[in-house]
Amino acid sequence: MICQSFSECFFIDTHRIVLERSVWKIFKLCFRESRILAVVLFRISQYMWSKKMIWRFAPYIKRINEVLTGFECHLEANIDSGLLLAHTQNIVIGQGVKIGKQVTIYNGVTLGAVRTNTTKNADNRYPKVMDRVVIYSGAKIIGNIVVGVDSVVGANAVVLQNIPSNCVAVGVPARLIGR
Numbered sequence: 001m002i003c004q005s006f007s008e009c010f011f012i013d014t015h016r017i018v019l020e021r022s023v024w025k026i027f028k029l030c031f032r033e034s035r036i037l038a039v040v041l042f043r044i045s046q047y048m049w050s051k052k053m054i055w056r057f058a059p060y061i062k063r064i065n066e067v068l069t070g071f072e073c074h075l076e077a078n079i080d081s082g083l084l085l086a087h088t089q090n091i092v093i094g095q096g097v098k099i100g101k102q103v104t105i106y107n108g109v110t111l112g113a114v115r116t117n118t119t120k121n122a123d124n125r126y127p128k129v130m131d132r133v134v135i136y137s138g139a140k141i142i143g144n145i146v147v148g149v150d151s152v153v154g155a156n157a158v159v160l161q162n163i164p165s166n167c168v169a170v171g172v173p174a175r176l177i178g179r
Contacts, residue, residue, distance in 0.1 A: 038065060070091070077093050077095060
């Protein structure tokens with residue numbers, strides 16, 4: 001977990017949707033908004049995964065999250081605070097993915113590894129998404145790709161190369177259309 005504590009991540013993640021910092025209000029909203037429930041369950045499972053005594057319960061919380069919300073995220077993914085899932089269905093985030101602060105992800109997005117015989121280091125197989133990036137529906141970012149700060153990945157884009165900061169990438173394969 002990248003955040004200093006569970007409560008820090010919890011309040012920063014939910015503050016993008018709920019402006020009040022009331023645990024009871026967020027708890028009630030979890031039953032109406034699957035995007036909040038997905039992030040809360042992910043943070044709970046990731047917190048449990050980091051603790052020695054309760055780590056065995058983390059995969060069960062993760063599976064409950066997948067069934068209820070459709071958000072599949074590996075427990076060892078590094079996701080910083082401020083994650084916003086606009087729609088939770090069919091989002092897949094792999095093991096070594098690194099996601100920065102204030103990132104927005106829409107439905108159908110895949111962030112995963114590339115399988116090659118030459119890549120032995122796990123860090124070189126997964127994408128890195130920097131701060132304040134927006135990834136729209138259906139985008140696929142597979143492999144050792146860096147998406148720069150304040151960038152946008154368009155809907156259904158297949159990213160095959162690094163995206164510099166403050167750029168917009170669209171198409172199959174993704175090409176830069178502006179800054």
